[in-house]
Amino acid sequence: MSFVAEFSVRYPILREARACVPGIELETEDVRQTPDGRQRFVFWASGDDFEAFESGVEADATATEYSVLGDSGERRLYRVTLSESAGERTTHSVAAKHDIVFLDVTADSEETRIRARVPDRDALFAFRDACRERDLAFRLVGIYDGGGETADGRQYDVTASQREALVHALDAGYFDVPRRTTLSELADDLGISDQALSARLRRGQTGLVRSTLDGPSDT
Structure with a gap:
């Protein structure tokens, strides 16, 4: 398989x-x-x-x-x-x-x-x-395994660095409306450039959508 x-x-x-x-x-x-x-x-x-x-x-x-x-x-x-x-x-x-x-x-x-x-x-x-x-x-x-989980327990097709970025962004209010922090502030916290963080968040979100929503609908 x-x-x-x-x-x-x-x-x-x-x-x-x-x-x-x-x-x-x-x-x-x-x-x-x-x-x-x-x-x-x-x-x-x-x-x-x-x-x-x-x-x-x-x-x-x-x-x-x-x-x-x-x-x-x-x-x-x-x-x-x-x-x-x-x-x-x-x-x-x-x-x-x-x-x-x-x-x-x-x-x-x-x-x-x-x-x-x-x-x-x-x-x-x-x-x-x-x-x-x-x-x-x-x-x-x-x-x-095809269901979004890795052999070491990682889930949803998201790497460790992507998960760190996504969770930190969520905790800091980056996804809130209005936002409570900026991309630059998050990048400084993680010690990477704005562009690198933007790419990491985008790939992490892509992995989440692909592993959870990209499939046939039940309705």
């Missing part, structure tokens, strides 16, 4: 660029292959210094070119074409081989967090082994 697994992988892709902005968070939108066989990533970036990140991308050996596709103020949408050597360190083809579907892919300055639909444990172990063969550190965070 299939399940949802959450795990982290330390990819070298854009690692130098990500390190330029410690509070940055990247959220993958799409992965395509160019006519010459290279991989092209489209992702949203949330952080407090996009100029530093872009300078980092220009100097990062894993990227050959990039474009800014959109800018909402708090986030920017990027398209980055990977170098040939960097493309060989990705694992999307491995996931496809084992019928693993990436549902969410997010990265910070240290690691990439992936939530994926996995057909069985053999497929998950095969993916883990493929990561290790590529010298990519793999860490299993949790396995969801």
